[in-house]
Amino acid sequence: DSGVTQTPKHLITATGQRVTLRCSPRSGDLSVYWYQQSLDQGLQFLIQYYNGEERAKGNILERFSAQQFPDLHSELNLSSLELGDSALYFCASSPSGGGIIQETQYFGPGTRLLVL
Amino acid sequence: AQSVTQLGSHVSVSEGALVLLRCNYSSSVPPYLFWYVQYPNQGLQLLLKYTSAATLVKGINGFEAEFKKSETSFHLTKPSAHMSDAAEYFCAVGGMNTGFQKLVFGTGTRLLVSP
Numbered sequence: 001d002s003g004v005t006q007t008p009k010h011l012i013t014a015t016g017q018r019v020t021l022r023c024s025p026r027s028g029d030l031s032v033y034w035y036q037q038s039l040d041q042g043l044q045f046l047i048q049y050y051n052g053e054e055r056a057k058g059n060i061l062e063r064f065s066a067q068q069f070p071d072l073h074s075e076l077n078l079s080s081l082e083l084g085d086s087a088l089y090f091c092a093s094s095p096s097g098g099g100i101i102q103e104t105q106y107f108g109p110g111t112r113l114l115v116l
Numbered sequence: 117a118q119s120v121t122q123l124g125s126h127v128s129v130s131e132g133a134l135v136l137l138r139c140n141y142s143s144s145v146p147p148y149l150f151w152y153v154q155y156p157n158q159g160l161q162l163l164l165k166y167t168s169a170a171t172l173v174k175g176i177n178g179f180e181a182e183f184k185k186s187e188t189s190f191h192l193t194k195p196s197a198h199m200s201d202a203a204e205y206f207c208a209v210g211g212m213n214t215g216f217q218k219l220v221f222g223t224g225t226r227l228l229v230s231p
Contacts, residue, residue, distance in 0.1 A: 107160040
């Protein structure tokens, strides 16, 4: 158990809908990262937040957005969903914003999204 | 741009045999290289990372990897496979020109261990 929690575990929705995925980092971790794992694209970095502010951006679509709240939990919002958005969405956390070289990222179990 | 190529989407070994998972990288700057493991229905777990110190990196669960600049490789090995090693393994590269916080992952190699 990494200490990172994600809810829900599974989500089934329809095209055009909007969903929110939630992540609670390990106790004391200030950074949260979001990743998407799909059959087509593999594992891709989406975005990172550090202490409430966006720190780095990857291959995140404009239909997707994220935020980190004062209690450090994070939400990933996916809107106007398409079939191709079906994937496993991982959240990871790390102690600070020191970057991937200095810090280990701890991954949650993921949220599996199915868009029908 | 940085990238990694993992050779072989599936590797099968017998319990007790050598495990060798291949990863080649492409990078215009000194790379930082990682191996992650993903067990069924779980998130990724860091096995080991190379950050320009020793070229032979030892990780958890008896795994190690050697950075070979001349071959642009970072292959993962374990002398003796255990049934519990069955999982998917991802090689990843990061560095300043991908953005300090970003990892670029390979497509993964599924390790199958038979009794």
